[in-house]
Amino acid sequence: MLVLMGCASVSFAQDPADIFHKTVDVDAVNQISFDVYPKDQVEFRSWPGDDLLIETTVQIKNVKQDILDFYMRQKRYVLKPQVTGDEMQLVSYDKNRRMVKGTEGTAAEEVVIVVYLPEDFTPAGDRQYTRISR
Template sequence: MRHLLIIALLSYAALSFAQDPADIYHKTVDLDEINQVSLEVYANDQLEVRQWPGDDILIETSVKLNNGKPHILKFFLEKKRWELAEEVNGDQLQLVSADQTRRMVQGTEGTTSETVLIVVYMPEEFKEAGNNTFRRESR
């Protein structure tokens, strides 16, 4: 009886640590010569824009793989699946999801889905000027 109790507790502990893999990573973008920023993110990603007192943009991307393995998450982080690429044209910056055609990941245990939340910390001197477009007020 005692051994069954120990096995049950160990099984519970092992299952409680077997969670879906998740990661948060950060990126900064320099805005020295930029007067306008526009954002174009993948349709299924959640996007939040928050004002902050910094001089640069800080991008915080939270990714959770549902029904996935940690090595899958690591592989796609290295392939920059969830990164916002920088496209500069004069004094305008466009942050665009690097992978616009994300394919479903088929694992050995079924299909893996992903939950992506991108929080963009925009400097306070940039004000909203349209749909996901921000302009610098001071210049």
């Protein structure tokens, strides 16, 4: 019985992954730009909300969960807002990411960021958005 349970727990082992959300107030902002770590995949979508919503999905292959937890505490995947007047730039907190060492050599890190922008923002260039209603 114990052997069967041990085999079952190994078969369900997965690479650690996490999804987290962050909202950013953009009431006083008319222009938004993004300076994101180059290897992160970024998608932009419009939504009916008033705030900007950032959904980040992280998966690291060949590591244990505590490695991902450590990087989450270090804000490795966070976009931090920098506001000047009515312009906001969202910048990757860690732009110089070191390679993650996994259980079998280098780990594969996959980060997908989906940014939900209020409907009154429209594309104004590469990773730049402008509010159209003001």
